[in-house]
Amino acid sequence: MLNSKAAMLGFCLSCALGLSAQDCHIALRGHIVEAGTGEPLAYASVSVPEAEKGAISDEKGYFVVADLCENTPYTVEISHVECDHFTQVVRLKENTEMDFRLIHNAVLKEVVIREKAIAPAPAQPEQQVDEIDLAASRGINLGETLRRLPGVTTLNTGLTISKPVIQGLHSNRIAIVANGLTLEGQQWGSEHAPEIDPFSAGKISVVKGAAGVRYGTGALAGAVVLEPAPLREEDGMGGWVAMGGFSNGLGLVASGALDWHLPSSTAAFRLQGTAKKSGNLRTPDYYLGNTGAAEFDLSAMAGWGKERWTHEAVLSTFNQRLGILRASHIGNLTDLQLAIDSPVPLNNDDAFTYGIERPYQQVGHMTAKYKVTQRLSDKWKWSGQYAFQFNHRREYDVVRSSGTAADKPQLSFRLWTNTIDLSAEHMPIGHWQGGAGIQGIQQTNFVGLGGLIPDYRTAGASLWAMERWRRFPNPWEFEFGVRYDYRRTSATTSGSLSNIDTLVHFGSISATAGVIYHFRKYLSATLNSGYAWRPPHVNELFARGVHHGAGTYEQGRPDLSPEKALNTSLSISLQKERLDVMLTLYHNRIRDFIYLDPQNTFILTVRGAFPAYFYAQSDAVLQGLDGNASLPFAKNWSLEARISLLRGYRLLADSLETPANDGQDWLPLMPVDRIQYGLKWSLGGQANDGTFVRLMAATALRQTRIPDEGLLKDAPPAFTTIGLDAGHTFRLGTSGRSLEIGLSVQNLGNIRYREYLNFFRFYADEPGLNVGLRAKMAFGG
Amino acid sequence: MIRTTFFIRPVALAMLFTSLTFQACKDDDTTTEQENITTVEVHLTGPGMDMKFYWRDLDGPGGTAPVIDEITLPAMTDNIMCHLHVYDESKTPTDNITEEIEAENVDHLFVLTPTGADVSIASDDTDDNGAPFNLETLWTTGSASTGTLNIKLHHEPTDKANTASPGGETDFDVTFPVKIQ
Incomplete structure (x- = not known):
C-alpha cells in the first residue's frame, strides 16, 4: 500500500x-x-x-x-x-x-x-489505464488506449481518427489535460482527433463526470488526464527505447526517451520522441484504400531548483498526417445512399500502400510551458504557470488537380492559445487540505475561407478553490470545490478579424461536492455531485454548411445559452490483494443540452438537396453503470470483466414535437452497451513485472435506442471480438537494464463487424485481424 | 538576483519558440483553396436559337435559396446544340471551372436526365479515351410538354458506360424545370 x-x-x-x-x-x-x-x-x-x-x-x-x-x-x-x-x-x-x-x-x-495538496479527483470516479492496456495499445493512438476502460469508448472516423467518449459525451464536453495543461485544438469536430502522443505519458487516467472545477469549462462530462513519468532523480543517464510492429497496415512505431540528471546538481532533462508509420488497413475481405498514417512527435522537458524554488519547462511538437478512406468521400445524398446500400466500399483502391492521397488531414500542435513553484512554509506553496499552444489543422479534399488548388488545403484552422495559471496550495490545516487559484486564457482562431466556422477571438478568466477534509482514522472524507469562469468571444462572419460583427459572452459557476466512506481499509463508497457548465462553441452558434460525412446540412443558432450539467455518481470500490472490484452508477442531467435537431425540410444546394439539421437545446439525461472486476480464482489465474451500460435521452422541448415515447427521444450516437470478459494468467506480483497472458472477449450489443428521425438510423448488429495480450520482462544483469517483450492480437477471429460510433460504418467494415509485437528496453534505471 | 536569472531564461526560450512557430506558419500554406460551384449554365444554340439558362446559388449551401431558370424550348425541333458551363461566381474574377473539367475529361462525366418533358438527348462528344463525356449534347424536342431536366457531374467515375450509376462522387446535381411549347 x-x-x-x-x-x-x-x-x-x-x-x-x-x-x-x-x-x-x-x-x-x-x-x-x-x-x-x-x-x-x-x-x-x-x-x-x-x-x-x-x-x-x-x-x-x-x-x-x-x-x-x-x-x-x-x-x-x-x-x-x-x-x-x-x-x-x-x-x-x-x-x-x-x-x-x-x-x-x-x-x-x-x-x-511527495503529496500534492490538490490531488487528482479523489472523490470522483477515476480510472487509470492499467500497465497491460497501456503497453499494448499506445502504439496505435490515444483513443484505442482509452477505450479499454469501462465507461469510455471512442467516436471514430476510421481507425486512425479516434476521439475519446466518456459516459456518452465527447469533443467540447470533455477536457484532455496533458502535463497539467488543457489541450486546445479544434475539439468541436467529430473527425478531429486529439493531438496527443500516448508514449509521452507515464500514466493515463480518466476522470468521469462533471469535472469543471478541476479542469475548467471543457470538462463538463469528464477529463482525460495524462501525466509524464517523473524526471530522473539519481545522477546520470537513463531512459528507454520502444519498438512495435502491427500486421494490419504494416504499422511501425518507434519511441524513445533519454533522461539525464546533471551530476551534483538539481537539474534534470528529458528528450522524448515518437515516430509512426502505417499503410492501408485491411478488413477480413478487402483493403481500406487511403487509410495510412504518419506521425512524428518530439518533446523536451527540464526541471531544476534552487532553495525553495523549483522550475519546470516543456517544449513539445506533434505532427500527424492521416489518410481518410477514399470511399468515404461522397458528393451528395445519392452517393451516400449508394454507399450505404453497397456491401463493399465503392470507389475503393483494394491494395496495400503506405502512400497517403487526398483526402487527408495534416495536423500540427506545438506547446511551450514554464512553471515555477515556491515553497513558502511547511504548509504553503504557490505556483505560476504560463503556456502557449499553437494548433494548425489542414484538411485536404479531393479536388480537380489542375489549377491552383493542387497543393493547397481546402480547410485550414490555426488556433493560438495563451494561458496563465496562478495557484496557492496548502497541506492539512486543521485536517483541511486544498488550495485556490486563478487562470487567464486568450485565444485567436483563424479559419480562412470556407471554413464552416467563423474566425474568432476569445478571452476568459477563472477563479477556483478546492478543499478536502480527512482525519485518520475517521472513516469519512469530504471534498468541496467551487469555480467561476467567464468567457468572451468576438467572432466575425465576414472572414476578417478586423471586422468583428458578433460578440457573445458567458459566465457561470461550477461546483463539486464529494463524500467518501471507508468501511474497511479495502472497501469504500464514494458519493459525488458535480455541477459544471460549458459555453456554446462557435460552431454551435455560427456553423453553416454541409457536413459531407453525415450527408446533412447543419446550421448554428446564435442565441444558444450555456449547457449546465448536474452529475451525481455513486462508486463502490473493493481492493484486497488480487481482488479488485469497482462499480459506478451515474446520473447526468444536462439542462439546455445542445444537439442537432432534424428539420422537416431539405436545403437545396448545387450538389442536390440535403436534410436540414439546426442546432437546438433541450434538457437531456444520460445515466448508466460502469464496472470492472478482477477476481482471482486460483493461483496465477484471475477472471476479468468490464461492463459499460448507458441510456441517453432528451426531454422533448415543446409541444410541436410528436409526443411519442412519453415526451422523450433517444439521443443519437450514444455508445452501445458493451461487456468485456476474459481470463488472465500471470506470474509475479505486478502486471508488467513478470509474465502474463490475457484473453479477453468484447461484446457490443446493437444500439436500438436511436432517435425517431435522422439519417443515422440503422445501427450495425451486435458483435463479439476477441483480443489476446501477453508480455514478459527480462532483467538484464544488475545494471538496471530490462527488456520487455509483448504480443497483442486484436480481432483474433478476423470477424466482419461495424461499430455504431464509427462514421465509416456507412462505407466499410472494421479492420480485421491485427497482430502486434513490441519490445521495450529500459536502461539506467 | 539569482532568482531573476532563473526566471528570465525559460521565458526567453518560450518567446523564441513562439516566434519560430509564427515564422514557420507565415510562409506555409496559409491560404486555402476551396472550389465552390455556384453556377451551372445551359447554353442552347440551333437554327435561329441562342439561349442561356442558369442554376445559381451565389452564397453556397443555406442562406438565400438558389435561383433556377426555366428552360423553354420550341416543340418539334432537332439539332439543338447544348453546351454546359460551370462557374464559381463567389470568386473575383469568376472562376471558370469548365476549363478544368474539359482538361480532365477522362475523370468527368455529365449525365443529363429529362423527366416528363418530351426531349431526347444524345451525346455529341467523347473524352480522350473515346468514352462518353457529354459536355456537349444534341437535343431533339417532341410535342409540347412540361417536366424537368436533371444534370449531374460525376468526378472520377468508375464506369462511364453505366450512366445510371457511374460511380465516383457527385460534383453537382441540379434540376431545371423544362417547358416545351
Missing part, C-alpha cells in the same frame, strides 16, 4: 524536478496504523537517526518530525511494543503526510515521497 501510494504520487511531474540547494525546513507528518486491523497506534516511538530527531505518536497515531532536509535519504524507524520494528527509507521533496502500516519487520525499498 505504501509502495503503491508512493509510486502513484511519484508520477506527478513537479515532484521529479531536481531540487535545489538544500532546504532543511521540511516536515514529515505521519499516521501509524496496525496493518492488519487498521487501528491507529498510539505512543509508538519514531526516530530519524540521520537527523538525530524523534517523535512519539499521539493517541490517534499521529506524529510530526520537523526541520528535515529535502532530497536526503532518511531512515524512519518506528517501534511499538505490540509490533515488530519498522524501517522505511524516505526521501522528501516537500512537506509530506504519509501512512505507516506496521507489519512484520518490513524493510522496504527507498521511495521518493
Whole structure:
C-alpha cells in the first residue's frame, strides 16, 4: 500500500524536478496504523537517526518530525511494543503526510515521497489505464488506449481518427489535460482527433463526470488526464527505447526517451520522441484504400531548483498526417445512399500502400510551458504557470488537380492559445487540505475561407478553490470545490478579424461536492455531485454548411445559452490483494443540452438537396453503470470483466414535437452497451513485472435506442471480438537494464463487424485481424 | 538576483519558440483553396436559337435559396446544340471551372436526365479515351410538354458506360424545370 501510494504520487511531474540547494525546513507528518486491523497506534516511538530527531505518536497515531532536509535519504524507524520494528527509507521533496502500516519487520525499498495538496479527483470516479492496456495499445493512438476502460469508448472516423467518449459525451464536453495543461485544438469536430502522443505519458487516467472545477469549462462530462513519468532523480543517464510492429497496415512505431540528471546538481532533462508509420488497413475481405498514417512527435522537458524554488519547462511538437478512406468521400445524398446500400466500399483502391492521397488531414500542435513553484512554509506553496499552444489543422479534399488548388488545403484552422495559471496550495490545516487559484486564457482562431466556422477571438478568466477534509482514522472524507469562469468571444462572419460583427459572452459557476466512506481499509463508497457548465462553441452558434460525412446540412443558432450539467455518481470500490472490484452508477442531467435537431425540410444546394439539421437545446439525461472486476480464482489465474451500460435521452422541448415515447427521444450516437470478459494468467506480483497472458472477449450489443428521425438510423448488429495480450520482462544483469517483450492480437477471429460510433460504418467494415509485437528496453534505471 | 536569472531564461526560450512557430506558419500554406460551384449554365444554340439558362446559388449551401431558370424550348425541333458551363461566381474574377473539367475529361462525366418533358438527348462528344463525356449534347424536342431536366457531374467515375450509376462522387446535381411549347 505504501509502495503503491508512493509510486502513484511519484508520477506527478513537479515532484521529479531536481531540487535545489538544500532546504532543511521540511516536515514529515505521519499516521501509524496496525496493518492488519487498521487501528491507529498510539505512543509508538519514531526516530530519524540521520537527523538525530524523534517523535512519539499521539493517541490517534499521529506524529510530526520537523526541520528535515529535502532530497536526503532518511531512515524512519518506528517501534511499538505490540509490533515488530519498522524501517522505511524516505526521501522528501516537500512537506509530506504519509501512512505507516506496521507489519512484520518490513524493510522496504527507498521511495521518493511527495503529496500534492490538490490531488487528482479523489472523490470522483477515476480510472487509470492499467500497465497491460497501456503497453499494448499506445502504439496505435490515444483513443484505442482509452477505450479499454469501462465507461469510455471512442467516436471514430476510421481507425486512425479516434476521439475519446466518456459516459456518452465527447469533443467540447470533455477536457484532455496533458502535463497539467488543457489541450486546445479544434475539439468541436467529430473527425478531429486529439493531438496527443500516448508514449509521452507515464500514466493515463480518466476522470468521469462533471469535472469543471478541476479542469475548467471543457470538462463538463469528464477529463482525460495524462501525466509524464517523473524526471530522473539519481545522477546520470537513463531512459528507454520502444519498438512495435502491427500486421494490419504494416504499422511501425518507434519511441524513445533519454533522461539525464546533471551530476551534483538539481537539474534534470528529458528528450522524448515518437515516430509512426502505417499503410492501408485491411478488413477480413478487402483493403481500406487511403487509410495510412504518419506521425512524428518530439518533446523536451527540464526541471531544476534552487532553495525553495523549483522550475519546470516543456517544449513539445506533434505532427500527424492521416489518410481518410477514399470511399468515404461522397458528393451528395445519392452517393451516400449508394454507399450505404453497397456491401463493399465503392470507389475503393483494394491494395496495400503506405502512400497517403487526398483526402487527408495534416495536423500540427506545438506547446511551450514554464512553471515555477515556491515553497513558502511547511504548509504553503504557490505556483505560476504560463503556456502557449499553437494548433494548425489542414484538411485536404479531393479536388480537380489542375489549377491552383493542387497543393493547397481546402480547410485550414490555426488556433493560438495563451494561458496563465496562478495557484496557492496548502497541506492539512486543521485536517483541511486544498488550495485556490486563478487562470487567464486568450485565444485567436483563424479559419480562412470556407471554413464552416467563423474566425474568432476569445478571452476568459477563472477563479477556483478546492478543499478536502480527512482525519485518520475517521472513516469519512469530504471534498468541496467551487469555480467561476467567464468567457468572451468576438467572432466575425465576414472572414476578417478586423471586422468583428458578433460578440457573445458567458459566465457561470461550477461546483463539486464529494463524500467518501471507508468501511474497511479495502472497501469504500464514494458519493459525488458535480455541477459544471460549458459555453456554446462557435460552431454551435455560427456553423453553416454541409457536413459531407453525415450527408446533412447543419446550421448554428446564435442565441444558444450555456449547457449546465448536474452529475451525481455513486462508486463502490473493493481492493484486497488480487481482488479488485469497482462499480459506478451515474446520473447526468444536462439542462439546455445542445444537439442537432432534424428539420422537416431539405436545403437545396448545387450538389442536390440535403436534410436540414439546426442546432437546438433541450434538457437531456444520460445515466448508466460502469464496472470492472478482477477476481482471482486460483493461483496465477484471475477472471476479468468490464461492463459499460448507458441510456441517453432528451426531454422533448415543446409541444410541436410528436409526443411519442412519453415526451422523450433517444439521443443519437450514444455508445452501445458493451461487456468485456476474459481470463488472465500471470506470474509475479505486478502486471508488467513478470509474465502474463490475457484473453479477453468484447461484446457490443446493437444500439436500438436511436432517435425517431435522422439519417443515422440503422445501427450495425451486435458483435463479439476477441483480443489476446501477453508480455514478459527480462532483467538484464544488475545494471538496471530490462527488456520487455509483448504480443497483442486484436480481432483474433478476423470477424466482419461495424461499430455504431464509427462514421465509416456507412462505407466499410472494421479492420480485421491485427497482430502486434513490441519490445521495450529500459536502461539506467 | 539569482532568482531573476532563473526566471528570465525559460521565458526567453518560450518567446523564441513562439516566434519560430509564427515564422514557420507565415510562409506555409496559409491560404486555402476551396472550389465552390455556384453556377451551372445551359447554353442552347440551333437554327435561329441562342439561349442561356442558369442554376445559381451565389452564397453556397443555406442562406438565400438558389435561383433556377426555366428552360423553354420550341416543340418539334432537332439539332439543338447544348453546351454546359460551370462557374464559381463567389470568386473575383469568376472562376471558370469548365476549363478544368474539359482538361480532365477522362475523370468527368455529365449525365443529363429529362423527366416528363418530351426531349431526347444524345451525346455529341467523347473524352480522350473515346468514352462518353457529354459536355456537349444534341437535343431533339417532341410535342409540347412540361417536366424537368436533371444534370449531374460525376468526378472520377468508375464506369462511364453505366450512366445510371457511374460511380465516383457527385460534383453537382441540379434540376431545371423544362417547358416545351
